[in-house]
Amino acid sequence: MHAEEAFRKSEATLRLMVEQIPAIVWTTDTELRFTSCTGAGLTRLNLQPDQIVGMSLHDYYATQDEDFPGIASHRRACQGESVNFELEWCGHVFQSHAEPLRDAHGAVIGVVGVALDVTERKRAEEDLRRLNQTLEQQVDQRTKTLEAITTELRRSVQHSRLIVDMANEAFIGMDANGRIVDWNPAAEATFGWTRNEALGRALDQMIIPVRHRKTFHEGVREFFQTGESTLLNTRVEFSALHRDGQEFPVEMSATHILLGDEHSFNVFLHDIRERRESEQALRDSEALYSSLVEHLPVNILRKDLQGRFTFANRAFCELLDKPLEEIQGKTDMDFYPEELASKYQADDRRIIESGETFDDIERHKKGRKTLYVHVLKTPVHDAEGNIVGTQAIFWDVTDKQLAEEKMKRYSTELERSNRELEYFTTIVSHDLHAPLRAVGSYCELLEREYASKLDATAQEYLYFARQSVDRMHALIEDLRSVARVTTSGKPLKPVDCQEVLEAVLTNLTAEIEQSGAEVTHDVLPIVMADSTQLMQLLQNLVGNAIKYCKDGSPVIHVSADRDNGRWQIGVRDNGIGICTEDQKRIFEIFQRGHADEDEYSGTGVGLAVCKKIAERHGGRIWVESEPGQGSTFRFTVRGAK
Template sequence: MSEHRPPFHPQNGSGIGHFRDTLKPSAPRTFLFLFALALVALISVVALLSIRRFIEAAEQRSRAYSLIVTVGMIEASLLRAEAEERGFVSTQSRACLENHERALRQVDESLRSLRHLVADDPRYATRAVAIEAIVHEKKALMEQVVSLRETEGFEAAARGVATGRSLELSSRFHEIIREMEWIGHQDRELFHERVSRFGRRAWALVVIGTPLSIILLGGAFLWLNQETRQRELALRSLQESEERFRSTFEQAAVGVAHVDPEGRFLRVNGKYCEIAGYSSEELRTKRFQDITHPEDLDTDLEFVRQLLAGERTTYSMEKRYIRKDGNPVWVNLTVSLVREPSGGPRYFIAMVEDITPRKKAAEALRAKSEDLGRSNAELEQFAYVASHDLQEPLRTVTSFVQLLGQRYQGALGAEADEFIHFIVEGVDRMKRLINDLLSYSRVRTRGQPHQAVDCEAVLGAALISLTTAIEESGAVVTSDPLPTVWGDDSQIQALLENLIGNALKFRSKETPRVHVSATRKGDLWDFSVRDNGIGIESQYFNRIFLIFQRLHTREEYPGTGIGLAICHKIVENHGGRIWLESKPGEGSVFHFLLPAPRSSATGAVQEPGLTTSPQEGLGQRS
């Protein structure tokens, strides 16, 4: 099998290889090589000069043709103007006058073109000046006739038309045209002569330059072949990159658009069309200003101005588009600017995400929160007013029942005495309920400004208030060292009183033991109140923090069912949360979070910045 060699391989003895073999370091071959180079250079110079002269001759011929055409247009427009002038003289039609004026404007435009064409050729320039003078005089004659028709009537205008001056001017105009045509004829003959001469030179160049061109083209072929392969590889890589970009652009989960500096859409993907409610073709006929909600446009344009001025590299904003169906759509918009290598703006890249569902949900949540806030405020106000207004009649009932019992005890019989006892007991329970309702409503409406609170001192005050209950139950209340927190000292005292009192109330048969402690968790303190009481089943953990919710009868454990609801409200007011750990028969642990005060560099106590959401897990077990 014979060895395959690529074309123009040095070992082939032809092409570039043969050319290299002949270039050995000898004087004759060096001379031939230099001669070939000189010949190629000479041929190139001669060819360049010939081509340039050919182009000049062709341009001269083209200009002569354009001159004749332009002069012909001037003549045609003048004839049309004269015809419309005569029509106006005959009928005084405004349409004829307008057509007359339009034809004169076309004459002026053609004169401007004529001046431009003859600027470099004095042969035509002098004749163009004569043509322009004739045109101005004919225009003056026509304006005079029109004026006579408007002011003196048909007869005067007809006499103006009948003068022979216009015909004289037309005759002179035609003479000038013939002169220009004769000059053009001479130019054409000169053009044909030059073309013939240039053709002979070109033939000589072909005969002489072909062998040299073959040799040179061989080398050029190798270079071009290599260059072509490199370009094909680069093109393939570019096509793959463009395909990846196109796929990413079209399949992006967000809307993407390219927008020119004036705001016109250049390119949009399907998601953008879906969000805006327009097709790709419709958007390319619009600007982003056309579909932006008027209330958001000024802000958007200010950001665009800052991008163009180089004051920022990107911006994001929430705005509204007006869809094709007229409905607004909320989007989160992020825009960056692509610049030219020179630094000028090329186009914007805009990415939009439809946030309408999120906005609607937020608006619905806000409306519900406002409704809930109003309802809670009204409920708290009602509870406060109702409980306050009930105090007076309740005191009256209590006074009269006590007076009745004192005066008629034993006189009305044992059954009547029992009824009086029931009334007094019910009135006492009602008083406790009213007082608890007042306490519950005051938690939110009468809170003090938050400050640093020493929980050791607050616990001491709470235990003093619970002295009677502690002594009667024989309870043992202990505590670890307690921290300073940020809050309302009176509410925190009420919180501890309720939780410790709750532990004393729901005690088991053993000696009640209550322990209060606190652990630091970031910017919060985790308090716990632990007891050895009867415990609670897990299914009731959330229920016990609701107002008026009781798990036992009043005969078993007295109370109004408001105490733990007050605790929940107090912790909520402090931006914390409260929850419970318990098992029946094993006691309970109530946890609640309170914010720790933040110390400055000088040691001063400052208001904390909470890291836990105030609503997170309120009333839930951790």
């Protein structure tokens, strides 16, 4: 009789524990048909025990594959193995364990299994290994202790032990006197006490800080007086005590068990340090977000799917001249003219339906004044990615828009002016070249028809006249080159400087051979440039380096260096050099840097063209030089991405 009473109590205790723990416990026969199934975990699969009992594993898993983990593990268990396996099923991940189910004689009559839903949190493999090892030791110990009890009791105890020991949450069993009667491996890991150290000791002395012990005792006393307690059948958060004296937050869920006249309590505790840290991080993030949003000089608002305002920052509240409380729950129709409000609502519906971002500059009239507003609207998603509303950010860009429109007008006017300048320079060039050609022709005629009648002085005058004509022709073409920098420039695009330099050297082949010049260069970059103008710039600089070398052969080096995200191209020579006071003047039109201009030909336009080209490319040009020490001309240009 005592054994039967003990059996009933144990069975009731175990059944209550099984039904409260979020797990699934089942048994099968050797044909792999379910003979029982229970546990609160069934609700996560929307299943009832009577839907499963009698069904084969093959039908349940809808497969005949013997290697499928859910089937292979049971086959192994039928052969006497204890099997741990992980299974993904119905959108959940289960950590499962299968044991051979034996009769009183030790013969395998089926399989007993337990599965915990570890979708949200999986234990590490090493922790699982230690859990299984502890489980096996405790199962062996339980088996030896309960050998005299009936087969049904032994099966129930095994079910219970598996569930408790495999639980990720700390489980503590407590009797009516507050003494610990059970302590699972998760409790060992959570609180630092081994099972043997914990059993028999007062729960409050083990895990409850001194300042909370009075509340704990009052809760227990309240239960025994009234049958109810604020600590039971609910989730309670409090600070727990680790063996090392450190406190940490836990979430507790406790239930009462009454077997006969014996009271006991099952307590599950979950370490929520990570959750608290995440919550604090979220609060900090929200505070930072709120601070940023409230102080940004733009209007920010949010609406739900029905177009009702759920949030507005300070700038938007000031725009409407209303506090947030009077804006929340209202719609655009409450604040704007009907036509404008309808437009906003149509925009919101389009964003919600398409999930796309709306980015536009809207034009509004305010009295006689035209306002431009940059509007950026985006869908708002919840944690699952569902669209739950819209968010709008808008700000006044009237000044910017008017400036851009003014810039467009200036650009159009500049293009027109450039066309007129091109036309003008073409006409002027033609009109100037014509009389010069006539003068040149008469000079040739005089030289050919009257050379014998001209004395040395007249011959010299005639020579000077021809030289002046040639120089005027060159000057006219140079002036056209200056104009063409702005009127005939091509769009900037990636250009290989090395290829441009090779073309320049080809163009200057005669000058290089005649002077014996030596030209070297670094590895040159790819830059954003007008290739024709870049060639003109480099050809002017290299040509000058060849021209202005008084003694010996020219030695020229073209370099390339990084300069704050741009490229600095340099042309270094061993020429006559330039004095400091001339180094800025030489880039102005018709200015030359050498007193003896007759010794070196030129119009004083070439470096002015170089300056205009460098400036058109968004860069600058300068020279580093000392008289007699050579010169280095440098210009900057944007690199190609």
